[in-house]
Amino acid sequence: MTKTPFDFQPGIRKIDSPYATTGRWLDCDKVRFTGGLPEKHKGYVRFAGPVTGIVRAMKAWDDFSANRHLVVGTHSKLQHISPDAVISDITPFREISSGVTSGTVTDPFHTVAGSPIVEVAILDHGATVGDTVIFSNANPVGGITINGPYIVTTVVSASLFTITHTANATSTVLAGGGLVTYQFEINIGTTNSSQGTGFGVGPYGMETYGTPRAVSSFTQFSRTWSLDLYGENLLAMPSNGGLYEWDPDTPSQRALLVENSPTGQFVFVTNERYPIVLGASGSLMNMSWPDQNDITNWTPGTQSTALTRTLKDGSRLVAGAVLINTLSLVWSDTSVYSIQYTGARNIIYTSNKSAGQCGLIGPHAFVIVGGRAYWMSAFSFFMHAGGVVHIPRAEDVEGWVFKHVSKFQNWKCFAHYSSSFNEVTWFYVPDGSEEPSAYVAVGLDDYSWTVGTYDRTAMEEQGGINPQIFGASVEGIIYQHDRGVDAAGAPLPWHLEAAPLDIEDGNSLMDVFGYVPNWEHQKQPVNLTLKTYEYSEHANPETEKILETTIKLIPPGEGMVDLHTAGRLVAFRLSGNTLGSDFRLGRAQFDLQAGGGRR
DSSP states (O other): EEEEEEEEEEEEEEEEEEEGTEEEEEEEEEEEEEETTTEEEEEEEEEEEOOOOHHHEEEEETTTTEEEEEEEEESEEEEEEEEEEEEEOOBOOOBBBBTTTTTTEEEEEEOTTTOEEEEEEEETOOTTTOHHHHHHHHOTTTBBBOOOOEEEEEETTTTTEEESSSSSSSSSSEEESSSSEEEEEEOOOOSSEEOOBTOOSSSSTOOTTTOBBOOOOEEEEEOOEEEEEEEEEEEEEEEOOEEEEEOOOOOOOOOOOOTTTTSSEEEEEOTSOEEEEEEGGTTTEEEEEOOBBTTOOOOOTTBBOOOEEOOSSSSSSEEEEETTTTTEEEEESSSEEEEEEEEOTTTTTTEEEEEEEEOOTTTEEEEETTEEEEOOSSOEEEEEEEEEEETTTGGGTHHHHHEEEEEOOOOOOOOEEEEETTTTEEOOTTTSSSOOOOHHHHHHTTTTTEEEEEEOOOEEOOOOOSOOOEOOTTTEEEEESSSSSSBBBBOOEEEEOOOOOEEEEGGEEEEEEEEOOOOOEEEEEEEEEEEEEEEOOOOOOTOOOEEEEEEEEOTTTTTOEEEEEEEEEEEEEEEEEEOTTTTEEEEOOOEEEEEEEEO
């Protein structure tokens, strides 16, 4: 009997068949490789929430007075979360006329005895189902008083909608409430992307006149937010919306529309303090910025550094970010552009296409780390390190990942960088699902790739003396990650699976007597599942008949795990699903010898 060590290369390889992947790790969940060795992810604890809506973006920062802030943008709200987990609504109010966000109306309420449904008459209200409207100064009507925030339940017409009160009206009143003040929050966005169909969708002449389109390339994307800092203030832009600014010195005030600013799809702020709006004023390939000294001046001129530029390659600009010093990147859906600051008044920024066929899959599917960009396109993973190249070893997983990414909800893919582990993680929506619940990650120290499952719709790391990582679940719960080893008081399941092993290229049977796990550390028992196979030439162990399945529970401190099994191939899987489960694996060894049956 001989203890035979198996040196597994760090990372998961999903591209080949299990037998072709021998000597590699085949699959995992909530496992990363640190220093070349696999270990379980850290756990998380509940921090705040639920917030209102599905979180699509998060921004954490310290203001000039060292106060900590966390803002989340959802499909319906913009909300601030204090360090003691108090949630405040800072959603902008919608303008009902130029520069005006509130109005008054006389006797707008129609109540019905025994019903909580109230009809509201406001001329050209512009509301959609799910919007928030806030009433104040209303008199009692029908036995109820309608003050405070309400959700628009139905839209009856351009001048009539309904809300639902907290109690039934006691009488029917056709028009009441007196002189009522009202404010609407900005219209909510869609939760899911959808392809347009029906009449008028798609290019002219695509089908015969009068035929509704069954399929088209027109896509209505789910609502996202872009959030960036302008000094200590937050700039926020909902996709296909306005540009808003929130001042942390007046935390009770809503985010305010930046005067004269264009609508857009995404905003980021350069090192030169230029907010750059992408998809400006409805032109999806336009980028615009204001005068450097006046964020409200977006008009080009001899006394202004404001400019608008149209980029060429792609159908829409998706996102942008500062790369390093005076250089930024802007992604379209097909390409990436280098945006270089010049300072020349009539140019300000040059824009040069860095590479094509490498566009961004979604507006948050990138990170900037140490002057390098890492991003996910619709078919691969790229990095900008002086030029655009594929991330090393991406071929280990990308074929498998893109086979499973939803083609309808891929706009929701987002990236997160963990400074503690020097790791980039992309969360994506699996095919057949509507929200991110799977991930693929790469460790930047050795470019080892891992995969797994996680219910997160956005993540954000707040640095400083007390770094924290926040993650949002689909239910709107905000968690703090890298806290303990459990999932908010529940077990955090994990597994790590090796590709089948053999000796002498499978020409001999193996008698497997034991397994030596060689833990660097272990907490709680770990499940070992061992499968042995008999196979013929060119057979695939994945479908080959299993000779024997052995399941063992390995308690902490266990040396040799007795097995007593045999086969030409042996595959093993380690897993845990108990409170406190944690591990870091050293060099795995099997106690085995060549058996009979040599061919």
